[in-house]
Amino acid sequence: DQQVKQNSPSLSVQEGRISILNCDYTNSMFDYFLWYKKYPAEGPTFLISISSIKDKNEDGRFTVFLNKSAKHLSLHIVPSQPGDSAVYFCAAKGSVGYALNFGKGTSLLVTP
Amino acid sequence: DAGVTQSPTHLIKTRGQQVTLRCSPKSGHDTVSWYQQALGQGPQFIFQYYEEEERQRGNFPDRFSGHQFPNYSSELNVNALLLGDSALYLCASSSTLSGGRYNEQFFGPGTRLTVL
Numbered sequence: 001d002q003q004v005k006q007n008s009p010s011l012s013v014q015e016g017r018i019s020i021l022n023c024d025y026t027n028s029m030f031d032y033f034l035w036y037k038k039y040p041a042e043g044p045t046f047l048i049s050i051s052s053i054k055d056k057n058e059d060g061r062f063t064v065f066l067n068k069s070a071k072h073l074s075l076h077i078v079p080s081q082p083g084d085s086a087v088y089f090c091a092a093k094g095s096v097g098y099a100l101n102f103g104k105g106t107s108l109l110v111t112p
Numbered sequence: 113d114a115g116v117t118q119s120p121t122h123l124i125k126t127r128g129q130q131v132t133l134r135c136s137p138k139s140g141h142d143t144v145s146w147y148q149q150a151l152g153q154g155p156q157f158i159f160q161y162y163e164e165e166e167r168q169r170g171n172f173p174d175r176f177s178g179h180q181f182p183n184y185s186s187e188l189n190v191n192a193l194l195l196g197d198s199a200l201y202l203c204a205s206s207s208t209l210s211g212g213r214y215n216e217q218f219f220g221p222g223t224r225l226t227v228l
Contacts, residue, residue: 004154036219043116043202043219044155089154098145098168100204100217102154 003027004092006103013110019077021106023090026071030092034100035064035075038087047088048075080110114139116205116220124226125193133188133223137205143167144186145217146178147202155202161186162208190225198227 005024013019021035031052036044050057050064050073057064063076077084090103117136125131137144143162147155157170161180175191184205190197201224204217 006154034216041221043204043221046216046218049216091154098143098160099157099170100145100147100155101157102147104152104154 001026002104003030004090004101004103006088006090006106008106009104010107010109013080013108015082015110015112016079019075019080019084019108019110021075021077021088021090021108023073023075023103024071025073025092025101027092027094027101028071029094029096030101031095032093033064033066033073034091034093035062036089036091036102037084038089038105044089077108080108082110082112084108085110116203116218118201118203118220118223120223121221122224122226124228126228127193127195129193129227130189130191131193131225133190133201133203133225135186135188135203135205135220137184137186137203138218141205141207141218142184143206143208143215144180144184145204145206146186146188147204147219148172149200149202149222151199158188193227195227198225200224 034049035047038044066073087105091100145160146158149155159169164180180186200222202222203220206215
């Protein structure tokens with residue numbers, strides 16, 4: 001059963017515009033959420049995270065929003081750059097244990 | 113500072129064979145996790161090793177086993193390979209000294225296993 005869902009397999013955005021990637025989760029025991037970026041032939045790279053006690057976390061061009069009541073989080077990239085083109089994975093960690101639970105990923109293409 | 117390294121890069125095996133994949137964690141890291149990423153899927157947690165013991169295991173059969181050595185490097189062993197074991201196997205390392213349970217996991221580039 002997929003506990004972390006990324007329902008958009010792909011997204012195309014023009015350079016300079018905002019990219020919004022969405023993620024839903026079903027397990028209410030998840031209390032820490034992360035976004036990873038993956039380029040071909042490389043491992044996932046940590047991008048940004050958010051604890052369940054917060055509803056927003058910013059790091060430069062990247063902002064993650066968490067809506068606990070809706071079990072939904074989103075990653076905003078502003079402004080988008082061609083180098084942001086990659087697969088983005090949403091991941092969640094439970095209040096007990098160490099495993100990261102990943103979504104299937106969203107492939108972002110930023111066009112010039 | 114070398115990041116997480118994995119070997120080999122690619123591997124081709126036939127059904128029923130056994131395979132060993134290797135991982136060296138990032139310098140200063142003491143914990144290693146293994147993930148399986150099938151085509152079109154996100155990484156799935158296999159298990160995590162800390163202090164040479166399996167600390168947590170995901171929903172994978174006993175054919176999947178591992179080991180962690182005193183230098184923190186790790187091996188993933190898969191016995192009686194099935195076609196469905198074809199995937200990218202990712203190793204991730206982290207440090208228990210930074211962030212506690214919320215310590216960041218750094219991933220290696222993975223080993224692409226093909227089972228024919």
